[in-house]
Amino acid sequence: MGDRMKREKILSIAEGLINGDRADIYGSAFDNFTRIGILWGVMLGTEPVAPEVVGLMLVQLKAARLVATPAHDDSWIDLAGYAALAGEIATAA
16 A cells, blocks of 8 residues: 555456456356355345345445545455456356
């Protein structure tokens, strides 16, 4: 933190995380978000939450954190990554 992060750096780091370590650790975003949605549905006593909605909710989680700490680089990076994953899932054929 501290140094100004340019959009290219934020997106580059997010891309590296979602296509690298995190994909290797958690598996495909679709499968992971589907599992999360099933668990959230159980906890809420509802139908499973759709994977693209899980992605949107994770974006909102990061947005809520950024209200308190707007200069926190990691939250901006994660927000960009979650948005990309949710967009990919939502627009899949």
